[in-house]
Amino acid sequence: xxxxxxxxxxxxxxxxxxxxxxxxxxxxxxxxxxxxxxxxxxxxxxxxxxxxxxxxxxxxxxxxxxxxxxxxxxxxxxxxxxxxxxxxxxxxxxxxxxxxxxxxxxxxxxxxxxxxxxxxxxxxxxxxxxxxxxxxxxxxxxxxxxxxxxxxxxxxxxxxxxxxxxxxxxxxxxxxxxxxxxxxxxxxxxxxxxxxxxxxxxxxxxxxxxxxxxxxxxxxxxxxxxxxxxxxxxxxxxxxxxxxxxxxxxxxxxxxxxxxxxxxxxxxxxxxxxxxxxxxxxxxxxxxxxxxxxxxxxxxxxxxxxxxxxxxxxxxxxxxxxxxxxxxxxxxxxxxxxxxxxxxxxxxxxxxxxxxxxxxxxxxxxxxxxxxxxxxxxxxxxxxxxxxxxxxxxxxxxxxxxxxxxxxxxxxxxxxxxxxxxxxxxxxxxxxxxxxxxxxxxxxxxxxxxxxxxxxxxxxxxxxx
Ligand code: ADP
Numbered sequence: 321x322x323x324x325x326x327x328x329x330x331x332x333x334x335x336x337x338x339x340x341x342x343x344x345x346x347x348x349x350x351x352x353x354x355x356x357x358x359x360x361x362x363x364x365x366x367x368x369x370x371x372x373x374x375x376x377x378x379x380x381x382x383x384x385x386x387x388x389x390x391x392x393x394x395x396x397x398x399x400x401x402x403x404x405x406x407x408x409x410x411x412x413x414x415x416x417x418x419x420x421x422x423x424x425x426x427x428x429x430x431x432x433x434x435x436x437x438x439x440x441x442x443x444x445x446x447x448x449x450x451x452x453x454x455x456x457x458x459x460x461x462x463x464x465x466x467x468x469x470x471x472x473x474x475x476x477x478x479x480x481x482x483x484x485x486x487x488x489x490x491x492x493x494x495x496x497x498x499x500x501x502x503x504x505x506x507x508x509x510x511x512x513x514x515x516x517x518x519x520x521x522x523x524x525x526x527x528x529x530x531x532x533x534x535x536x537x538x539x540x541x542x543x544x545x546x547x548x549x550x551x552x553x554x555x556x557x558x559x560x561x562x563x564x565x566x567x568x569x570x571x572x573x574x575x576x577x578x579x580x581x582x583x584x585x586x587x588x589x590x591x592x593x594x595x596x597x598x599x600x601x602x603x604x605x606x607x608x609x610x611x612x613x614x615x616x617x618x619x620x621x622x623x624x625x626x627x628x629x630x631x632x633x634x635x636x637x638x639x640x641x642x643x644x645x646x647x648x649x650x651x652x653x654x655x656x657x658x659x660x661x662x663x664x665x666x667x668x669x670x671x672x673x674x675x676x677x678x679x680x681x682x683x684x685x686x687x688x689x690x691x692x693x694x695x696x697x698x699x700x701x702x703x704x705x706x707x708x709x710x711x712x713x714x715x716x717x718x719x720x721x722x723x724x725x726x727x728x729x730x731x732x733x734x735x736x737x738x739x740x741x742x743x744x745x746x747x748x749x750x751x752x753x754x755x756x757x758x759x760x761x762x763x764x765x766x767x768x769x770x771x772x773x774x775x776x777x778x779x780x781x782x783x784x785x
Contacts, residue, residue, distance in 0.1 A: 324508040331500040339489045359438035362451035362467050365396050369465045373455050379403045379463040384410045400466040427452035431464035447471040510538050526553035565729040569612055573605035615745035622752040630668040632780040635699055636661050642678045650686050655693050662700035668780040669757045677753055680746040681710040681773050687740040689714030705776045713770035722763055726751040
């Protein structure tokens with residue numbers, strides 16, 4: 321059952337209920353009110369007639385007719401006076417006058433038993449009401465007065481009211497029906513728009529946005545959806561860029577290898593030294609491929625969210641180990657590698673991660689340095705955080721690149737990075753690792769030239785031996 325149908329049906333049911341109530345309750349109330357006024361008016365008339373007969377010790381046709389010939393007894397359709405046995409002594413009806421016959425109306429019988437009685441009914445477009453009271457002489461019932469009224473005027477009023485209510489109901493019904501159809505159409509149209517957008521995005525149209533106006537819940541859902549799709553679009557674009565960058569990075573060394581091997585195969589008289597040089601180049605390119613795939617694997621592991629359990633790691637020994645293994649590279653380029661520690665401290669991660677992070681930063685600081693430069697690694701801490709600072713007075717990073725160096729495959733100087741064996745992935749691995757362990761990293765210009773990288777990580781409790 322569609323939402324539109326559900327809303328429509330429930331609307332119609334509610335309105336139907338209201339209209340049925342509107343068409344019955346007021347009419348029943350009005351009829352009951354007319355019944356009770358009629359009954360009491362008739363009882364009043366009967367009472368006045370009975371009062372006119374008071375004083376008579378017995379009732380006869382003559383004395384009743386005489387007693388009633390004077391006075392006004394209200395507008396009734398018919399009045400009957402009987403004696404104590406129910407024999408009619410007086411009847412106001414001209415055609416079909418029942419004088420001399422016995423009357424057995426229920427109300428009359430009740431009156432002869434000493435009780436006032438009244439009854440009213442509505443049928444065939446007329447109110448019919450009857451009332452009877454006893455005529456008493458010295459505590460003895462000597463007869464009864466019975467009055468009857470047949471009224472079409474008030475019945476007509478009631479019928480008019482019924483007709484009016486019906487036409488008002490028809491009007492209301494039609495208006496509500498149109499309105500509810502319009503409303504539910506409007507509502508479902510907006511939901512339909514949202515559905516189209518969701519389906520579009522599912523098919524891969526990430527730039528599709530749901531155009532739902534207004535400020536209600538549906539509009540809010542649409543806004544949230546658009547927001548979500550926007551993010552999805554960004555992620556999807558990043559993914560595509562990453563895949564295309566990665567394939568490009570892998571293709572370059574492969575083409576070089578292909579070119580070099582073709583040259584060896586095609587050259588008929590290549591001297592042995594030349595061949596060795598080509599083969600060495602092929603080896604270098606193969607190593608580059610290995611580096612790139614290793615870095616890619618590391619990033620995929622970081623992306624997949626599979627994290628090794630963190631343990632408290634003491635940072636200073638790791639800094640020392642990294643610098644020991646990079647000392648040769650630094651010496652080669654005549655770069656002074658200086659380490660200092662202000663405050664030994666522990667962080668929560670794995671030893672391998674901390675090693676990788678510091679290694680990448682220090683290696684970069686050496687790679688992008690100038691002959692005779694320096695690299696300083698400083699470990700410090702405050703109450704809550706550990707800080708690892710890697711500072712160099714090398715070539716520096718231009719302003720416009722500073723924010724981008726952590727992006728995948730981003731290089732300021734492609735040729736230099738390649739020549740130094742870089743993959744363009746080192747800093748993104750550093751940033752992802754540090755973030756995963758609750759820390760952050762920042763790159764700044766060094767006053768006096770060069771670059772400063774600062775890592776801040778939450779301090780861990782020292783591990784008890
Ligand atoms: P790469 O493998 O190219 O070194 P990274 O992700 O480690 O990739 O670094 C990205 C880029 O940032 C490098 O190509 C380099 O241009 C620049 N860069 C990184 N560290 C430094 C530094 N200490 N000094 C100058 N430039 C740097």
